[in-house]
Amino acid sequence: MATPFTMPDPGVPRIPLERLDLDSEQAARYVAESRPFVARVDWRALAWTPDHLRATVGDKRVTLHKRDGSRVEVTIAKFLDLVDHQREAAAEYIIHNYPVMKIWGFDGPNPELACLLADVRWPSFIARDQVKEIYVWARNVGWYDNKSHCEPNAAAAINLQIRGKKHVWLFPPEDAGLLGAASPRAEMMDPPFFSAGQTVYHASPDHPEFAHVRCYEAVLEPGDAIHIPVFWYHWFVHEDLYQMNFNIWFGGPTIPVSPVAAEWSYMNALCIALGGFKHAKDKFFALPLETQELLCKIANTLIEDRRCTDVKRLMDAKRDAPRITIDPKLIDKRSEVAGGGDPDGSAGGAGDLPRVIDKRSEVAGEGDPDDVAKKSG
Numbered sequence: 390m391a392t393p394f395t396m397p398d399p400g401v402p403r404i405p406l407e408r409l410d411l412d413s414e415q416a417a418r419y420v421a422e423s424r425p426f427v428a429r430v431d432w433r434a435l436a437w438t439p440d441h442l443r444a445t446v447g448d449k450r451v452t453l454h455k456r457d458g459s460r461v462e463v464t465i466a467k468f469l470d471l472v473d474h475q476r477e478a479a480a481e482y483i484i485h486n487y488p489v490m491k492i493w494g495f496d497g498p499n500p501e502l503a504c505l506l507a508d509v510r511w512p513s514f515i516a517r518d519q520v521k522e523i524y525v526w527a528r529n530v531g532w533y534d535n536k537s538h539c540e541p542n543a544a545a546a547i548n549l550q551i552r553g554k555k556h557v558w559l560f561p562p563e564d565a566g567l568l569g570a571a572s573p574r575a576e577m578m579d580p581p582f583f584s585a586g587q588t589v590y591h592a593s594p595d596h597p598e599f600a601h602v603r604c605y606e607a608v609l610e611p612g613d614a615i616h617i618p619v620f621w622y623h624w625f626v627h628e629d630l631y632q633m634n635f636n637i638w639f640g641g642p643t644i645p646v647s648p649v650a651a652e653w654s655y656m657n658a659l660c661i662a663l664g665g666f667k668h669a670k671d672k673f674f675a676l677p678l679e680t681q682e683l684l685c686k687i688a689n690t691l692i693e694d695r696r697c698t699d700v701k702r703l704m705d706a707k708r709d710a711p712r713i714t715i716d717p718k719l720i721d722k723r724s725e726v727a728g729g730g731d732p733d734g735s736a737g738g739a740g741d742l743p744r745v746i747d748k749r750s751e752v753a754g755e756g757d758p759d760d761v762a763k764k765s766g
């Protein structure tokens with residue numbers, strides 16, 4: 390049974406996102422300065438429908454995740470059929486919001502789907518070698534709350550709403566502390582090795598500081614493209630409509646973190662975490678020798694190894710990192726009232742399953758073959 394959906398309310402004052410012309414110098418400047426905005430576009434991609442995709446690229450193959458953890462190749466026609474029947478499909482497949490139809494991957498354009506790019510007017514501020522991934526997304530009706538997260542691989546995004554309607558709240562990375570963005574110790578070392586990926590959404594006795602967060606707001610309707618700058622938290626709530634969008638994840642402007650700045654911040658954080666500058670030295674030398682050596686090694690690694698502070702080199706270094714595999718238990722935890730699970734929603738690649746999966750929610754509108762709703766909190 391579908392649970393009635395209540396539109397979430399961050400409960401803080403909202404700052405309306407500015408609306409710019411995507412082709413303007415101002416938009417390019419905003420991207421260079423990591424400032425968010427919304428733009429109305431009139432690309433031919435706005436004419437895409439499931440049937441149009443079936444007709445143009447229906448025989449091309451994409452990878453889907455199954456609930457048993459395996460992956461399977463299906464045609465786009467089959468994928469779209471599964472989306473059309475997501476209630477039934479969710480028994481076997483992970484079928485809600487995650488990137489499946491890959492137009493461009495880390496290795497470059499997917500020749501099979503590149504034809505779709507003819508319907509897109511390429512933003513002048515994205516150089517081809519900045520592109521990380523491009524996808525077309527589709528999910529069927531049903532309210533859906535992706536909860537707030539930021540991309541762990543430092544991607545900026547242009548995300549065009551083609552069908553449906555979404556409510557978006559964005560929070561700047563400077564406010565991560567107000568957002569309660571941190572992982573518990575047990576999750577610290579889980580891919581994607583990023584403790585600040587997921588956030589809280591409301592002021593609460595545990596997180597009263599949320600009340601001071603800067604909350605940018607927009608409602609995206611077909612034709613609206615949003616720019617999400619690097620490390621900006623984005624919280625999307627889908628209305629109960631068929632949703633289709635096109636997104637480009639791209640390497641945004643260089644994040645100005647020099648090795649020295651990173652080490653400087655780290656040492657300050659270490660002193661503060663040890664209880665303050667006054668007694669930090671005593672506290673440090675009271676730690677087990679192994680811990681002291683590890684903390685020291687982190688400081689030196691930040692200085693000596695450019696991979697830590699250079700996004701491109703870092704992403705190359707992380708190519709061999711363990712990938713998150715799909716754990717149906719996590720999917721079940723995540724689904725509040727419906728089946729399925731979302732193996733992505735981050736730019737980590739369609740193969741990644743960020744641990745935030747259990748915190749997002751599919752609400753009212755999808756099937757729940759395993760009655761997983763009862764297990765969720």
Ligand SMILES: O=C(O)CCC(=O)C(=O)O
Nearest residue numbers: 486535548625636734735
């Ligand atoms: O469409 C959504 O729900 C948000 C997708 C997302 O997280 C992203 O594009 O990075």
Ligand SMILES: [Fe+2]
Nearest residue numbers: 540734735736
């Ligand atoms: Fe995202």
